[in-house]
Amino acid sequence: MIDGFLALYIFMLAAFTGKEIIGRVPVILHTPLMSGSNFVHGIVLVGAMIALAQADSTLAKTIGFIGVVLGAGNAAGGYVVTERMLEMFKSSKDK
Amino acid sequence: MDLHETLIWIAKASYFLAAVLFILGIKRMASPVTARKGIVQAGIGMVIATLATFAITGMHNIELIVLGIAVGVLPTWLWGKKVAMTDMPQMVALFNGMGGGSAAAIGAGELLKFSNPSSGEHALVTVALAVLGALIGSVSMTGSIIAWAKLDGRMDKRFTFPGQQVFNFLVFAAAVAAGLALIFWRVEPWLIVAFFALSLLFGILMTLPIGGADMPVVISLYNAFTGLAVAFEGYVMNIEALIIAGTVVGAAGTFLTQLMAKAMNRPISGVLFSNFGGGGGGEAIAGAQKPIEASDAASLLYMAEKVIIVPGYGMAVAQAQHKIWELTQALIKAGKEVKFAIHPVAGRMPGHMNVLLAEAGVPYDLIADMDDINPEFKTCDVSIVIGANDVVNPAARTDKSSPIYGMPILNVVDSRQTIVIKRGKGTGFAGIENALFYADNTRLLYADGKEAANQLISELKAIEGGGGH
Numbered sequence: 001m002i003d004g005f006l007a008l009y010i011f012m013l014a015a016f017t018g019k020e021i022i023g024r025v026p027v028i029l030h031t032p033l034m035s036g037s038n039f040v041h042g043i044v045l046v047g048a049m050i051a052l053a054q055a056d057s058t059l060a061k062t063i064g065f066i067g068v069v070l071g072a073g074n075a076a077g078g079y080v081v082t083e084r085m086l087e088m089f090k091s092s093k094d095k
Numbered sequence: 096m097d098l099h100e101t102l103i104w105i106a107k108a109s110y111f112l113a114a115v116l117f118i119l120g121i122k123r124m125a126s127p128v129t130a131r132k133g134i135v136q137a138g139i140g141m142v143i144a145t146l147a148t149f150a151i152t153g154m155h156n157i158e159l160i161v162l163g164i165a166v167g168v169l170p171t172w173l174w175g176k177k178v179a180m181t182d183m184p185q186m187v188a189l190f191n192g193m194g195g196g197s198a199a200a201i202g203a204g205e206l207l208k209f210s211n212p213s214s215g216e217h218a219l220v221t222v223a224l225a226v227l228g229a230l231i232g233s234v235s236m237t238g239s240i241i242a243w244a245k246l247d248g249r250m251d252k253r254f255t256f257p258g259q260q261v262f263n264f265l266v267f268a269a270a271v272a273a274g275l276a277l278i279f280w281r282v283e284p285w286l287i288v289a290f291f292a293l294s295l296l297f298g299i300l301m302t303l304p305i306g307g308a309d310m311p312v313v314i315s316l317y318n319a320f321t322g323l324a325v326a327f328e329g330y331v332m333n334i335e336a337l338i339i340a341g342t343v344v345g346a347a348g349t350f351l352t353q354l355m356a357k358a359m360n361r362p363i364s365g366v367l368f369s370n371f372g373g374g375g376g377g378e379a380i381a382g383a384q385k386p387i388e389a390s391d392a393a394s395l396l397y398m399a400e401k402v403i404i405v406p407g408y409g410m411a412v413a414q415a416q417h418k419i420w421e422l423t424q425a426l427i428k429a430g431k432e433v434k435f436a437i438h439p440v441a442g443r444m445p446g447h448m449n450v451l452l453a454e455a456g457v458p459y460d461l462i463a464d465m466d467d468i469n470p471e472f473k474t475c476d477v478s479i480v481i482g483a484n485d486v487v488n489p490a491a492r493t494d495k496s497s498p499i500y501g502m503p504i505l506n507v508v509d510s511r512q513t514i515v516i517k518r519g520k521g522t523g524f525a526g527i528e529n530a531l532f533y534a535d536n537t538r539l540l541y542a543d544g545k546e547a548a549n550q551l552i553s554e555l556k557a558i559e560g561g562g563g564h
Contacts, residue, residue, distance in 0.1 A: 004220060007330055007338065010335065010338050010339060010342075011326065011338065011342050014326075014338065014339045014342035014343050014346070015342050015343075015345070015346040016346070017118060017343055017346070018342065018343035018344065018345065018346030018347035018348075018350070019346045019347065019349075019350050021118070021121050021122050021125060021343070021347060022121075022125070022347040022350050022351055023350065025124075025125040026125075026126075026127070026464065028127065028437070028446050028449035028459060028462060028464070029124065029125065029126075029127060029130060029446055029449075030351065030354075030355075030439075030444065030446035031183065031184070031187075031442075031444045031446035031447045031449070031450055032124060032130060032134075032446065032450065033121070033124050033125065033347075033351070033446075034187060034314070034315055034318055034348070034351060034444065034446075035183070035187045036120070036121060036124045036133070036134055036137065037121060037318060037322070037343075037344040037347050037348060038187050038190055038191050038194070038318050038321075038344075039134070039137060039138075039141075039190075040117050040120070040121065040137055040141075040340050040343070040344050041191075041194050041318075041321050041322045041325045041340060041341055041344045042141060042190075042194055043113070043117070043141065043144060043325065043336055043337055043340040043341070044194050044197045044198050044201070044321075044325045044328070044337065044341075045141075045145060045164070045167075045197065046110070046144050046145060046148045046334060046336065046337065047197075047198075047201050047325070047328055047329060047332045047334055047337050048163075048197050048200060048201055049145070049148045049149075049152055049160050049164075050148060050151055050152060050332060050334070051200075051201050051204045051205070051332065052152075052156055052159060052160055052163065053151070053152030053153070053155045053156050053157075053160065054155075055156060055204065059207065060204055060207055060208070061156065061159060063200050063203050063204045063207065064156075064159075064163075064200070064204055065159055065162075065163050066196070066197075066200050067196075067197045067200030067201050067204065068159075068160060068163030068164060068167065068197075069163045069166050069167040070167065070193040070194070070196040070197035070200065071167065071193070071194065071197035072163065072164045072165075072166070072167025072168045072171075073167040073168070073170075073171040073190065073193040074167075074190050074191070074193040074194035074197060075141055075145075075167075075168075076167065076168040076171045076172045076175070077171030077172065077174065077175045077186065077189070077190040077193070078187075078190045078191075078194075079134070079137075079138050079141070079175075080171070080172055080175030080176055081175045081178070081183055081186050081187065081190070082124075082134045083131075083134050083135070083138075084175070084176070084180075085180070085183065085450050085453075086124070086130045086131045086133075086134055087131060088450065088453035088454050089127045089130055089131070089453050089459055
């Protein structure tokens, strides 16, 4: 188990990182970035996979299975739409 | 180290790598030049993390895990590939809701484990974070689904009833009470069920009264919610990558939500707890709207040196962005300086308009943000407003009684001539008359956006052809 204060430090540093990163984003990229960050929290899939692996009762397996399906959907869908949006950003020099 | 320990070490090292790739990826997405590489990088991180997880899960329930991934990935991948660009906001809402649901499911699974007496004592903070993550994840899931339904036009109206806010608050209070009971009293199965039912219900109730125009702020908020839920469940599951990725998204999402709300001059509390004043207020406007024919509008453009195009969501609805780009190319060929001015909340999400223009092929260096372009309207010969209304309404600067007073706007009213392309004489989303449309130097071209752009292109060609070049 991660020590409480260590977790708190991770939490704090990651929070500042998140704010710093988005502070420099031009407005034109806000929608793709929201979509991109939406993809990144698809990492929840990893947690759901481990939860399902630990499940032994039918109920626990059902809940874990739902978690994996939803997490995988978040990751896959989030990636595809972000990639499609960003693919279109070209400068006039690229053409 | 035995084999089991080695596998766990490999997984943990991969999670570390994934966390680095996520942060670098998001950072690269912050610039149009590297954005494409950024998402690919984050994608590689996700694949590495997912594959490495099999080192921890081993063969236990592996067929269920693989099946679950397949069931989750295939339909969303195919759907995401073919959905139209105008529908992107609701897709983001839907995928975000799935992430929230996944975090809530993890919370449910952990609480179920804790409810087994043989599982022993649990640290208070672990139970508390499992509950908090589950609450936030549940609200984010059902809330995002309602947001999706509204944006997708499956649910048009704001749903309100007398005493709604009190009722919503009571449901929220009951969900929190059930959560506190789980943390400080005991983890009972019936209590878990009640807690989730109340949390899921609150997500629906909270989103029902919010109008379509406020949805970008709400989706951004739920995106941040899901991030936090993932971070909390990551602590419970003891996976650092979830804590880091979830927190980064939670913080970035919260900050983005503030930026959006500020651009719309709507405090976040106002979006969530009050309904947008539907019309009313504001001074009456004297004068009349002055129409113009496409041929005369084309001559105005022909004589101009500098043209600024101000698109709004109406342009996207009319699917006029491709024709507008054609018109722009014709103008550039004729030696005009052309720029696009984008209001931060044009479209349905900040930056949505840029995506729609990019899809039509408009290079991003022709597109300017509000703060950069606003001083330029004074030196602009002709502004073309297409499908935008409230974001160019000068009442936001001058009329204190107007509901949109104080909202930052594009200063189109400063340009020498303005052509407004509009289907009819109606008002914008806020239901407010727009003084710009009655200004002396404004002319209205009443037509569908696509049709108007078409007419302007052919009239321009006619002028050039007949102009004796």
